[in-house]
Amino acid sequence: MQRISRDELRALLDAAAVLVEALPEPQYRADYRVEHLPGAVNVPGEATAERAARLAPDPARTVVTYCAGLPFDGTRATSRAA
DSSP, X not given: OOOOOHHXXXXXXXXXXXXXXXXXXXXXXXXXHHHOOTTOEEOOGGGHHHHHHHHOOSTTSOXXXXXXXXXXXXXXXXXXXX
């Protein structure tokens, strides 16, 4: 997994990257206003396999995942599946 800066994220989004939140459902609902980035789609790690093909059907398209820094391995699971 690679960390990127805000400027790098902006450049990736300008180039049509898919932005995915890897927040567990209860955390997502509780912290939506604080943690949500505009344009992001929430895909908890446990749901990634079923949603990945719909979010990024083109395997060449860049997918950027993020989480809230919780003790949750959802970002890794989401990154691997997407």
